[in-house]
Amino acid sequence: MTVVKTVAAHDIVEAVFPRPVTERDEIGIAIGKAIDGTLSRYSHEFAEGRRPSATSMDRAAAELLDTELEEADVQLPVSDRSALLAQASGVLRAFRRSEVMGMRRPRSRLVLIGGSAGFYAQPDYWNGRDRFYEMKSYLAIPPPPAVELQMRLFQLAFPQLRAFLACFDRHALPVSTHLAEFPALTSEEAGTLLRTADRTAREHGQEKVLEYVDNPIVNYPLPPGPAAPV
Secondary structure, eight states: OOEEEEEEHHHHHHHHSOOOOOHHHHHHHHHHHHHHHHHHHHHHHHHTTOOOOHHHHHHHHHHHHHHHHHHTTOOOOHHHHHHHHHHHHHHHHHHHTSTTTTOBOOOOEEEEETTTEEEEEOOSEEOSSSEEEEEESSOOSSOOHHHHHHHHHHHHHSTTSEEEEEEEETTSSSOEEEEEEEOOOOHHHHHHHHHHHHHHHHHHOEEEEGGGOOSOEEEEOOOSSOOOOO
8 A cells, every 4th residue: 555645735825824813814714615615506506507596695605604603713793794794795796797607616636746745636616628716705816925826736736727716806896806817837836836745745744545545646756856945
């Protein structure tokens, strides 16, 4: 049996760009998860030929937000909760009008580096042919370093696909939609990413038996050279 050490793509992002999580961050994470969960569910239904109503999507987002806030042990005034749900509703409606609506989430892939370490990566949506999308409910264009790193890791996992960042800015009124395509990775960029991912997996990863992994696997040799600081 082959034992490999693995992390998730977000573990690499957090290792490269660590920062403490404030209560404000907890609220942002909660509304982001509520929006993401709602869109994933209803985009799947749309792909199945059903046409979810805006009201049902709003209701689902509210339920998910309350669950996320409870798990984070954060209590909000009624007015603040209502403001967040209004933002979510705007994002849901903008998403319904976008090219991403109806797309599915791809299976998580394992990027295997040098046969002994790696990371799992799963962007939000893909068309199943030639492009994937990572969605943000805030304006991340131009992308901050953490978002750019996340997108680059996804490109390693889906090397033949065009990579798009889809932003539905919940802070704008009305919600604005922005779409940006990332250029293909250069060999130098890919090498630095692979070395950084390998280092992070070896230092922080969990052991997995490779023969038991049923995810699609993308293989890379470990290129020589230094990793980015972690």
